[in-house]
Amino acid sequence: MKILTVCGMGFGTSLMLKMFIQDLLKDLGIKAEVDVSDLGSVKGSPSDLIVAPSDMKGHLSGVSTPVIFIDNLIDKAEIRSKVAPVLKQLQNSAGGV
Numbered sequence: 001m002k003i004l005t006v007c008g009m010g011f012g013t014s015l016m017l018k019m020f021i022q023d024l025l026k027d028l029g030i031k032a033e034v035d036v037s038d039l040g041s042v043k044g045s046p047s048d049l050i051v052a053p054s055d056m057k058g059h060l061s062g063v064s065t066p067v068i069f070i071d072n073l074i075d076k077a078e079i080r081s082k083v084a085p086v087l088k089q090l091q092n093s094a095g096g097v
Contacts, residue, residue, distance in 0.1 A: 010038030
């Protein structure tokens with residue numbers, strides 16, 4: 001499973017989201033690769049899930065990959081509540097990979 005965290009430049013918000021998601025993956029016992037991307041590169045980066053700040057909704061509306069938008073980027077409870085169910089679903093559909 002590959003998860004892509006996205007922000008405008010690819011080295012601020014996306015890195016913070018990456019760290020939070022890596023912690024979440026560890027807590028859930030799910031193995032996945034988490035990469036960061038800037039907004040301009042996201043369409044050329046294949047992934048199973050994209051996590052981005054809510055202000056990116058207009059920019060990511062055309063991607064075919066599922067996108068989770070985060071309102072409060074420092075609220076780990078929000079990130080967990082939105083991302084964990086999707087991670088579990090992706091893991092189950094991939095046969096536990």
